[in-house]
Amino acid sequence: xxxxxxxxxxxxxxxxxxxxxxxxxxxxxxxxxxxxxxxxxxxxxxxxxxxxxxxxxxxxxxxxxxxxxxxxxxxxxxxxxxxxxxxxxxxxxxxxxxxxxxxxxxxxxxxxxxxxxxxxxxxxxxxxxxxxxxxxxxxxxxxxxxxxxxxxxxxxxxxxxxxxxxxxxxxxxxxxxxxxxxxxxxxxxxxxxxxxxxxxxxxxxxxxxxxxxxxxxxxxxxxxxxxxxxxxxxxxxxxxxxxxxxxxxxxxxxxxxxxxxxxxxxxxxxxxxxxxxxxxxxxxxxxxxxxxxxxxxxxxxxxxxxxxxxxxxxxxxxxxxxxxxxxxxxxxxxxxxxxxxxxxxxxxxxxxxxxxxxxxxxxxxxxxxxxxxxxxxx
Amino acid sequence: xxxxxxxxxxxxxxxxxxxxxxxxxxxxxxxxxxxxxxxxxxxxxxxxxxxxxxxxxxxxxxxxxxxxxxxxxxxxxxxxxxxxxxxxxxxxxxxxxxxxxxxxxxxxxxxxxxxxxxxxxxxxxxxxxxxxxxxxxxxxxxxxxxxxxxxxxxxxxxxxxxxxxxxxxxxxxxxxxxxxxxxxxxxxxxxxxxxxxxxxxxxxxxxxxxxxxxxxxxxxxxxxxxxxxxxxxxxxxxxxxxxxxxxxxxxxxxxxxxxxxxxxxxxxxxxxxxxxxxxxxxxxxxxxxxxxxxxxxxxxxxxxxxxxxxxxxxxxxxxxxxxxxxxxxxxxxxxxxxxxxxxxxxxxxxxxxxxxxxxxxxxxxxxxxxxxxxxxxx
Numbered sequence: 001x002x003x004x005x006x007x008x009x010x011x012x013x014x015x016x017x018x019x020x021x022x023x024x025x026x027x028x029x030x031x032x033x034x035x036x037x038x039x040x041x042x043x044x045x046x047x048x049x050x051x052x053x054x055x056x057x058x059x060x061x062x063x064x065x066x067x068x069x070x071x072x073x074x075x076x077x078x079x080x081x082x083x084x085x086x087x088x089x090x091x092x093x094x095x096x097x098x099x100x101x102x103x104x105x106x107x108x109x110x111x112x113x114x115x116x117x118x119x120x121x122x123x124x125x126x127x128x129x130x131x132x133x134x135x136x137x138x139x140x141x142x143x144x145x146x147x148x149x150x151x152x153x154x155x156x157x158x159x160x161x162x163x164x165x166x167x168x169x170x171x172x173x174x175x176x177x178x179x180x181x182x183x184x185x186x187x188x189x190x191x192x193x194x195x196x197x198x199x200x201x202x203x204x205x206x207x208x209x210x211x212x213x214x215x216x217x218x219x220x221x222x223x224x225x226x227x228x229x230x231x232x233x234x235x236x237x238x239x240x241x242x243x244x245x246x247x248x249x250x251x252x253x254x255x256x257x258x259x260x261x262x263x264x265x266x267x268x269x270x271x272x273x274x275x276x277x278x279x280x281x282x283x284x285x286x287x288x289x290x291x292x293x294x295x296x297x298x299x300x301x302x303x304x305x306x307x308x309x310x311x312x313x314x315x316x317x318x319x320x321x322x323x324x325x326x327x328x329x330x331x332x333x334x335x336x337x338x339x340x341x342x343x344x345x346x347x348x349x350x351x352x353x354x355x356x357x358x359x360x361x362x363x364x365x366x367x368x369x370x371x372x373x374x375x376x377x378x
Numbered sequence: 379x380x381x382x383x384x385x386x387x388x389x390x391x392x393x394x395x396x397x398x399x400x401x402x403x404x405x406x407x408x409x410x411x412x413x414x415x416x417x418x419x420x421x422x423x424x425x426x427x428x429x430x431x432x433x434x435x436x437x438x439x440x441x442x443x444x445x446x447x448x449x450x451x452x453x454x455x456x457x458x459x460x461x462x463x464x465x466x467x468x469x470x471x472x473x474x475x476x477x478x479x480x481x482x483x484x485x486x487x488x489x490x491x492x493x494x495x496x497x498x499x500x501x502x503x504x505x506x507x508x509x510x511x512x513x514x515x516x517x518x519x520x521x522x523x524x525x526x527x528x529x530x531x532x533x534x535x536x537x538x539x540x541x542x543x544x545x546x547x548x549x550x551x552x553x554x555x556x557x558x559x560x561x562x563x564x565x566x567x568x569x570x571x572x573x574x575x576x577x578x579x580x581x582x583x584x585x586x587x588x589x590x591x592x593x594x595x596x597x598x599x600x601x602x603x604x605x606x607x608x609x610x611x612x613x614x615x616x617x618x619x620x621x622x623x624x625x626x627x628x629x630x631x632x633x634x635x636x637x638x639x640x641x642x643x644x645x646x647x648x649x650x651x652x653x654x655x656x657x658x659x660x661x662x663x664x665x666x667x668x669x670x671x672x673x674x675x676x677x678x679x680x681x682x683x684x685x686x687x688x689x690x691x692x693x694x695x696x697x698x699x700x701x702x703x704x705x706x707x708x709x710x711x712x713x714x715x716x717x718x719x720x721x722x723x724x725x726x727x728x729x730x731x732x733x734x735x736x737x738x739x740x741x742x743x744x745x746x747x748x749x750x751x752x753x754x755x756x
Contacts, residue, residue: 060514064519096436136425151440
């Protein structure tokens, strides 16, 4: 279950991940480059290019980042799921082609490189296959740090994708994966850092951290493809995927693109069990409950007609076996009301503690975790 | 003409490029990853994906690398030209979409970053525009080294591209850019390294090195789009672009893919003036005359019916104004004969010294530099 470097002929202390500072810098840089207009990060997740041929569009997205889990195979799956997620956020369930972008670390010796990179590549390919596509090419460089990512491309007819600007007042907001991946990944690294660990050991056990880390890893490796399919079945009005800017950041981006004057109000935060407590214990280092904690390969945030939301959630759950690479669940987290195209989280949002899927509680009915109608929901 | 850092508010000693060792490692890694099957580097330059819609294909390629010239704007142009070149090698003259892949150096301070990156991005965008496409998105990370590259995608009808496997005995091989870019780039860096410079100062002056460097820079920034268009006009049978594996490496890759049992025999090597002498002076460090010196954004190697080759060359020249970003010329460099799908360079190939386009000699008729028929050409 847990990745053991020595089982792959690697040093016991082998680390795949890049130091956290780098990840923080990375996020900083992403927002910078958004201003620089380099990436479409803010607003629509993909580019949609009208083609010269019969009403078709080329929809394309790219994403790459540094390893954040130690298991090379899972890291490959996560990277692929993260790239495909931008297509799924537009309700696109197919992908015509995937390119893999890889940078091999110069600091890794040849032996380790030959052990680690094939695992990462296999994970990436397996996830691509699960997405019904395959990796036909790509590019590799050598670099101080490992980088993995890809480019997903699909040529679509107009009815194959849902532009993310159709939300109307009365819609309900659904989130298809729990939050807290960044917290879980950090907490797991802190197991080896006493000064950090002492900050959180009062609120969580080492075993719980490991379980949360596994949950985060499987959640990140889960494709949002099921959700993309259900967006069509239940007439979703708009969606985005939750990644580096956190739930609130991406909710704001989505709200800003809406044709109607709407606002998103978030009441519930489904979070991997105990991660909210950790975030609080270390002085809101992550701003998890504030909604700005970065997620990797997070769920889809979907605007659905109110009468469809519960059905969407229960179908997400029924198609979920809790295993790796399959839909995990879905939670109604808020509403769409008249407003100024912004998103907010209410004071004292309800925290939904999502237990690791390994544990018994996994079999609870996620769709029942929807807020009972209340003044601020009607 | 020459890039002066101080004119952009940068330190006089500002260096955009990555140390040469890194570039050598990079090449090593590229060949490794080819074995690993990660990239299609060997064989066809692009992936061609049949689509679900009316006989259309998605043709796609990606490429990224480290800066090899100091001028950020030109570096951006070169990166874009290098990506598009894979499409041009298939005779594709259009590109539906371009993504930019960028890694910003963490070692650069914010001030320099804000000066350098916009120049690089502008160069990339300008070259994309010249290619009739535009950059709609991409991804940026922060990283120890600067990386720039992109993804070019186009959806084509079958008649828009030429699969690179139709060479027949009797065809003629044409090269559309001179060789020697890596030598020129290195020699230019050696101007500041006495121990290196002393090795080559007997065969070239500093002024000549600077001219060769400028020629290499403009050549690398030149799109192969004109050549791609002429491939159709003159019924090219196959083509590839010359990059990291050098002329012979890519000629071998191309030969290996041919449907017919053919061999490529190369008699002439058009090389930026004096670069062959430098390569010789430093003990064939680059294997330039052996055909394996890496090129960046090199020319197209095109297999043409013999009766079309001279016309192809003269039209390349007539469409060339010698300016930046336009076709540079073309040279008949060899023949296709019956054989075992390999390529070779004859002993004592004829070196064609290509003068920097700044100099008078630029106006010579390139197409006249074709070998006079000889036993091994008929």
